[in-house]
Amino acid sequence: MVTGYHRPTKLIIDRQAIIDNVAGEVAKMPTDKELFAVVKANGYGHGAVETAKSALKGGAAGFCVALLDEGIELREAGITEPILILGVVEPIYIELLLKYNLSVTAATTAWLLEACKCLKRLTGSQKLKIHIKIDTGMGRLGFTSLKEVLDAVQLIENNEQIEWEGIFTHFSTADEIDTLYFEQQLKMFQDIISELPRQPRYIHSENSAAALWHPKSTGNMIRFGIAMYGLNPSGRSLIESYPLKSALTLETVLIQVKELQPGAGIGYGNTYTVAEKEWIGTIPIGYADGWLRKMQGFHVLVNGKKCEIVGRVCMDQCMIRLPEAVPEGTKVTLVGENQGAEITLQMVAEYLETIHYEVACTFSQRIPREYIGGL
Numbered sequence: 178m179v180t181g182y183h184r185p186t187k188l189i190i191d192r193q194a195i196i197d198n199v200a201g202e203v204a205k206m207p208t209d210k211e212l213f214a215v216v217k218a219n220g221y222g223h224g225a226v227e228t229a230k231s232a233l234k235g236g237a238a239g240f241c242v243a244l245l246d247e248g249i250e251l252r253e254a255g256i257t258e259p260i261l262i263l264g265v266v267e268p269i270y271i272e273l274l275l276k277y278n279l280s281v282t283a284a285t286t287a288w289l290l291e292a293c294k295c296l297k298r299l300t301g302s303q304k305l306k307i308h309i310k311i312d313t314g315m316g317r318l319g320f321t322s323l324k325e326v327l328d329a330v331q332l333i334e335n336n337e338q339i340e341w342e343g344i345f346t347h348f349s350t351a352d353e354i355d356t357l358y359f360e361q362q363l364k365m366f367q368d369i370i371s372e373l374p375r376q377p378r379y380i381h382s383e384n385s386a387a388a389l390w391h392p393k394s395t396g397n398m399i400r401f402g403i404a405m406y407g408l409n410p411s412g413r414s415l416i417e418s419y420p421l422k423s424a425l426t427l428e429t430v431l432i433q434v435k436e437l438q439p440g441a442g443i444g445y446g447n448t449y450t451v452a453e454k455e456w457i458g459t460i461p462i463g464y465a466d467g468w469l470r471k472m473q474g475f476h477v478l479v480n481g482k483k484c485e486i487v488g489r490v491c492m493d494q495c496m497i498r499l500p501e502a503v504p505e506g507t508k509v510t511l512v513g514e515n516q517g518a519e520i521t522l523q524m525v526a527e528y529l530e531t532i533h534y535e536v537a538c539t540f541s542q543r544i545p546r547e548y549i550g551g552l
């Protein structure tokens with residue numbers, strides 16, 4: 178997809194906010210615990226490479242991504258720290274994992290056997306770094322019993338082409354007030370860890386929510402995602418244990434402003450009709466940019482004032498009702514601060530009946546990311 182550099186719509190990413198969020202977490206962790214910054218999905222929409230570099234400056238020791246290609250992107254950008262791929266990589270790509278020195282997740286015995294087969298065909302001395310994933314209750318990826326885990330450990334330890342680098346699990350409710358299910362998952366993880374014949378280099382269970390609210394979870398590494406971007410993993414349910422700073426602002430400008438007469442219709446389907454004389458502004462952002470059609474009826478900020486999005490959001494543009502005549506070229510804030518007023522990603526998420534993770538990831542590549550501060 179082409180990025181619209183020659184259009185005034187942009188995401189502004191504050192690297193200093195990311196540095197501070199990471200540094201804030203590192204400062205409260207014991208010194209023998211490491212923070213891996215989760216920069217999958219293009220750094221949750223913020224841009225993987227720039228956010229990874231910011232996280233490094235804040236004290237991150239490594240990175241997590243979901244896809245092989247995301248790991249390669251970081252390596253090609255010159256990042257040399259450990260990178261763990263959290264998703265399943267088909268064993269046919271093992272040569273690439275070795276070439277780029279990427280650690281990979283083993284979630285099933287079938288995968289491990291296939292990986293061993295593929296490794297047999299290779300000659301070099303480099304070892305494949307593997308983290309065993311335990312499914313303690315997320316129901317997504319991983320071995321589901323102690324026996325399966327011990328068999329996997331044995332398979333790995335018997336293969337000279339594999340380095341057993343880590344073991345981990347993922348919590349499904351660490352961001353909730355009720356901790357019962359979380360505790361069950363934690364206990365299962367702890368029980369399995371205590372039965373291992375030896376401990377690998379990395380033992381990890383904490384995502385942002387667990388790091389913020391359950392810092393005594395088992396492990397010597399955390400996988401710090403959403404909080405590094407300055408967003409509260411729980412939405413509004415739990416209070417952050419230290420202040421997080423949101424890194425993302427979304428801005429554009431008014432490209433057309435006109436006064437319309439009563440009865441004039443706005444947008445496809447004519448779903449909004451001008452009641453009295455109204456100033457209507459057009460802004461160059463639409464659903465192809467990730468500013469979804471469901472945003473109709475929400476608002477943006479112009480000169481610190483809320484302006485309703487009227488009519489249907491189009492593919493490349495949408496219209497807003499202005500309180501008065503405002504010059505074309507005036508800044509419009511869709512996410513962020515504007516003259517003392519603010520729209521947060523959480524507010525957008527609530528309007529869309531989703532979570533801020535999804536909103537940030539939905540901003541498309543058409544919107545350029547501009548980086549400020551920090552490096």
Ligand SMILES: Cc1ncc(COP(=O)(O)O)c(C=O)c1O
Binds near residue numbers: 215383385386400
């Ligand atoms: C396995 C795994 N670990 C860690 C994370 C980071 O989670 P969060 O962004 O909530 O910190 C994710 C994110 O989805 C994940 O899938």
